[in-house]
Amino acid sequence: MKILILGGGGREHAIGKKLLEDDPSIDLYFYPGNGGTSIIGKNIENHHTVLDLGFFSKKNTIDITIVGSEVFLLKGVVDIFQNFGLKIVGPHYLAAKLEGDRIFAKSFMRKYGIRTPKYKIFYCYEKAINFLKKNTNSIAIKTNGIAAGKGVFLTHNPNDAIEVLQNIMIKKKFGESGNQIIIEEFLKGNEASIIAFFNKKNIIPFLSAKDYKKIGENEQGLNTGGMGAIVPNPHMKNSIWIDFKKNILEPTLEGLIIEKLTFFGFIYFGLMISHNKVYLLEYNTRIGDPEAQTLFPLMKSNFLNVIQSSFQKKEIFFDWKKLCSCCVVLSSVGYPEKYESGKIITGLNSLQEPFYIAGAKREQEKWITSSGRVINIVETGNTIQEARKKAYDKVKKIQFDNLYFRKDIGL
Structure with missing residues (x-):
């Protein structure tokens, strides 16, 4: 069997490793791809468009x-592959808009009674500024496009909110993603990630996860693609699961079927x-990163x-192992903004599984950093604390210039 995986991060390395674990004979x-995927498979080159693929x-x-990666979904890769008569795991372009177009997603939530924070949509900078000047509460400002996972800003006073708005709508820091924005009420609480598989008829949830999105400890600083994760999320009590299924999962399933947004693939809450109470902040129409890296070591089922x-x-x-897991992302200093690559990594060749390459390549028998997020270190244990300690013990074995990681994952 031949399987193609689209993307070049730790998530894709994790998917590949799990598939090989399930069936070592597949190609x-x-x-x-990246340096890690080149070891377990073949990175293909010179296919620059989804049509080429x-x-x-x-x-x-x-x-x-x-x-x-969502990048391919928002270019319509599923539609093209299906036109070729090829099997592909992922949503068609219109369903992918649930992730790629936040205003589309909010409209879907409102239509099907899915509990989400109160919000307002703005297409005009001046109208948004006038609203902010009258609003002294903490708020979330979101670009309409996903902006590589970095288009969400929490602000706690009007001055900070106005500065964020200028960066998005005037300075165009996120390009066309910021042509329209959502200003959303700020909810204080605990975040959770629920990734599920959608088979056109049912949505089957994975274990709950907690993603650490901010670059700094105690959730301070800029949003990133994710600096770590733990599974299961300790805040997803049984009563919260029941509330989630009733007020978010079930109406989502109803809406997907009625709107003909059905597909074989993942949906992320x-x-x-x-x-x-549980509120839906956003959909993703793919498996999360670094949640995938944290979940797969616990999956007993043959994926x-x-x-x-x-x-x-x-x-x-x-079917899941009755264990906990912790993922710590090792990154380059300066990420998610400017950072230097090309640093030699030591300790990787002796690192025990599980771990996943996110942004590193092999050059002349040496591992070299090639991106902002470099390596995902993962461990499992009977408790989050045990998994966390084992993961951070492994972190100590890796070194490269400008290494940065959060020290509070799982605390």
Whole structure:
């Protein structure tokens, strides 16, 4: 069997490792991949458009393609592959708008009664400024486009809010993603991530996760693609799960079916637990990063069989180890803004599994940093505390110039 995985980060390395664990005989292809994926499969080159990738998959008889990165989804890769008659895991373009177009997603939530924070939409900078000047409460400002996961800002006074607005709508720091914005009420509470598999009929949730999005400890500083995660999320009590299923998952499923937004793939619920109620902050239409890296070491089910069963319209379920896991992201100083790459990494060759390469490459038998997030260190244990200690013990074995990581993952 030949499987193509689209993306180049730790998530894609984790997906590939899990598939090989389930069936060592499969041939893995990655685009664009990284230094880690090149060891477990083949990174393909010179296929710069999703149409090129479709031709490659047809020519090379790829059996299944799994989309890791949202970049490909928002270019319509699923529609193109399906037109080629190819099997692909991910949403078609219109369904992917649930992630790529926050205003579209908010409209969907409102239509189907999905509990979400109160919000206002602005297309005009002056009208948004006038609203901010009258509002002294803490708020969240969001670009309409996802801006590589960095388009959400929490502000606690009008001056900070106005500065954020200028960066988005006047200075165009996030390009066209900031042409429209959402100003949302600030909810104090605990965030949770629920990733699920959608088989066109049912949404089957994974274990809960907690993602650490900010660059600084105690959730301070800029948003990143994720600096670590733990599974399960200690705040997802049984009563919260019940509330989530009733007020978010079930109406989401109803809306997806009615609106014909059905697909084989992942749906990610970004949640806020506030005053014993759960609110939906955002959808992603893919498996999360670094949640994927934290979840797969706990998955007992054969992931490849689940994917195949979904295409065969069979019932699917997931079985999990009764353990906890902790992922710590090692990054380059300066991320998520300016950072230096090309630093030699030591200690990686002796590192015990599980770990995943996010932004590193092999050059002349040496590992070299190539991106902002470099390595995902993961460990499991009977408790979060045990998994956390084991993960940070492994972190000590890795060194490179300008290494940075948060020291509070799992606390």
